[in-house]
Amino acid sequence: MRNEILLGGAEGLFILRPTNLRYLSGFTGADSYGLVTEKDAFLITDSRYTEQAAKECPHFEIVRWRDPFPPLGETISALARKTGLEKIRFEPSFVSFALYREISGALGDVAFLPAEKGVDLLRYVKDEEERTRIAKAADIADRAFATLLSKVVPGTTERDLARDLAYEMELLGAEGKAFDIIVASGENGSMPHAIPGRRRLKRGDFVTFDFGALYDGYRSDMTRTVVLGKATPRQKELYNLVLEAQQAGIAAIKAGVPGREVDAAARSVIVSAGLGDAFSHGLGHGVGLDIHEEPFMSARCTKILEKGCVVTVEPGVYLKGWGGVRIEDSVAVESEGVIILTRTPKELLELA
Ligand SMILES: [Mn+2]
Known part of the structure; x- marks a missing residue:
């Protein structure tokens, strides 16, 4: 024990x-x-x-x-x-x-x-065995998402996709979902924790998927936003802004840094673009046996990251009536930098 x-x-x-x-x-x-x-x-x-x-x-x-x-x-x-x-x-x-x-x-x-x-x-600090389990959960989620993409087509409902994603993760060896899957399409994307509903996807939609797998008691957490069809200039602009913020957040992480510095690194990118109010939540949180655990990386977070912490980095921009973008990875904190556990590519995906 x-x-x-x-x-x-x-x-x-x-x-x-x-x-x-x-x-x-x-x-x-x-x-x-x-x-x-x-x-x-x-x-x-x-x-x-x-x-x-x-x-x-x-x-x-x-x-x-x-x-x-x-x-x-x-x-x-x-x-x-x-x-x-x-x-x-x-x-x-x-x-x-x-x-x-x-x-x-x-x-x-x-x-x-x-x-x-x-x-x-x-x-707070995960040992190697724990990190291996989280990495396995992240890998399952990545592979399930790659399979799911062929089903992201006009006419499908958010709920269909949430159910299929859960099923794919179980087929790949997950014990279940890390938490209730979020699928938010079109204008629903402005709600960070939208509940998948009966809305049918249509061409031009941004679709945000926030999900993770449960493996041996441990959880992963990731979010990707894709566009169904060709992205508009506005979609590209907001997507790339959130991606830049996400990368700035990841780049700020290493052992010894307080959570609020990581939050600030990502947030300043979005604030500089004049969209500070549209990023309405903390940057990320620890993940392990629970989906949300310490450190909660917000502007107030004084907790110091340590080698072996596993945290999410998940900036977003949410515009009521228009939709939203969020990009999230789970990362393991190292002495110098991170190991990114969720490996699904982050370039804007335009689904044919
Ligand atoms: Mn999360």
Whole structure:
């Protein structure tokens, strides 16, 4: 187990976020919890998962809860007493008020407190095995997209394309989608997170695809915008502007740089063209077991990139009533520069 968490002798960490639990234990099921101390590690689950948990989590003691076993609060309280814990810390962004009340009530004089640093901190830098999985997810997404392009024709709906892309990724070995696929055509492209709908593609449309694959628990994230037919001068101009910004963002990345400097490098390109207001979100985010994780690279991001971080670089320009362009890669941060994991070409693609 990767137990590098800084825990005092009488302190435990209660883990709820499924990806944090998976990171520490290897458990891939749902509805389960972890309790980790300096010496012990418990995976708290029910009969649906006990056999799986025993296989996946050799370094964890499997503890059963739920009928006929005691409820969660009592289960944690019993473990706290057995291991002599005085304090249990929890992930403050993931414990609901109801769960907080149940557990703290059952714990009695054992303190139940928010963790100041938790598993997320360990996940910030990806080890080689993790980077390999993300790269594999990126490769699957690249290859699925290459196949999908033949289906991007007039009359097809956004939803058809989203479904086909998901299917292609699964055929290529993905466990599924990294997140709900975005396909935004024509004027829908002005919504950065448009939901694929029944709109039929027509000649002249910009079509934005934002998608990724899930492979061995890890995710990739990429966006490409293509034009159905010949690009207009305005489409070319905006596309090349976003591409220039994206390349400037990538060029600014290396270990030791704060996220806001990377955001600024890309953003200044779009601001200089007078379209600063049309780039309405942060430049990118970390990606790994979760699709969105630290560092969130915006104008306020003071987090320092480290070798082994994996981040997205995804500037966009969105014009209501007209449409939009976004270009996104997932990249691994190196001492000097990056390794680009999503390799689909970025020159403006005009589909015949
Ligand atoms: Mn993204």
